[in-house]
Amino acid sequence: MTKEKVLVIVPHPDDVDFACSGTMALWSKKKEISYVITTNGEKGNHIGKNKEEIIKIREKEQKEAAKTIGVKDVIFLGEKDGEVENTKELREKFVRIIRKKKPDIIFTFDPANNKFDSVFKYHPDHRTVALGVYDAIYPAIGNEHFFPHLIDEGLRPHEIKEIYFYGGENPNTWMDISSVIGKKIEALSCHKSQVSHRKNFEEFLKARYAEIGKEKGMKYAESFRKLEMPQ
Numbered sequence: 001m002t003k004e005k006v007l008v009i010v011p012h013p014d015d016v017d018f019a020c021s022g023t024m025a026l027w028s029k030k031k032e033i034s035y036v037i038t039t040n041g042e043k044g045n046h047i048g049k050n051k052e053e054i055i056k057i058r059e060k061e062q063k064e065a066a067k068t069i070g071v072k073d074v075i076f077l078g079e080k081d082g083e084v085e086n087t088k089e090l091r092e093k094f095v096r097i098i099r100k101k102k103p104d105i106i107f108t109f110d111p112a113n114n115k116f117d118s119v120f121k122y123h124p125d126h127r128t129v130a131l132g133v134y135d136a137i138y139p140a141i142g143n144e145h146f147f148p149h150l151i152d153e154g155l156r157p158h159e160i161k162e163i164y165f166y167g168g169e170n171p172n173t174w175m176d177i178s179s180v181i182g183k184k185i186e187a188l189s190c191h192k193s194q195v196s197h198r199k200n201f202e203e204f205l206k207a208r209y210a211e212i213g214k215e216k217g218m219k220y221a222e223s224f225r226k227l228e229m230p231q
Helices: 015-019 021-027 051-069 088-101 124-137 178-189 201-214
Strands: 004-010 031-039 073-079 105-109 162-166 173-176 221-228
Touching: 004 015, 004 021, 004 088, 004 124, 015 021, 015 031, 015 051, 015 105, 015 178, 021 031, 021 051, 021 173, 021 178, 021 221, 031 051, 031 088, 031 124, 051 073, 051 178, 073 088, 088 124, 105 124, 124 162, 173 201, 178 201, 201 221
Parallel strands: 004 031, 004 105, 031 073, 105 162
Antiparallel strands: 162 221, 173 221
């Protein structure tokens, strides 16, 4: 039986682990999962290294975190941290990967997230990647008239089944990650360049995902706005 394929597209190293690594840990044995990291994350520098060093460190950290969850396929697009723009070139990169990987399900930031009530959620790269991925999904990935040269490369139009948006205000799907909260914390702890300066990090994480689960009677949960695509 063919495994369902899942593609997670995020702006920075560590975003996937905050957003949905618990769900990925639950799914890693029964679904084929790939991560796409849009930027190098070089401006997220809390350890006093130069740009070239931090790029290497963050890539290594993300690969280690993915391995902890059971994900082997991590793709880095190499865009500049904090400078991502929703250009035709960026959308082509997303379309190329989606057509190549042929996922059934895509996870990404919620493009409808626009309340601007939190500094961290509204990082410009989060907003830009959310819109870029959405614009790549519809109408570009399934329409042969978008980026027709990709067809010459064997990357034909592809349709997905579902999108799971994270970071939004109106979730409709909760994943009980109580059984894998340890894995999620372990994955996030791999990002030492980003979290080693934070005090009581494990307690913070448990409180954060307990609060999400509280509404549904789950000890720890991740929440998403799930959108089913018309078939």
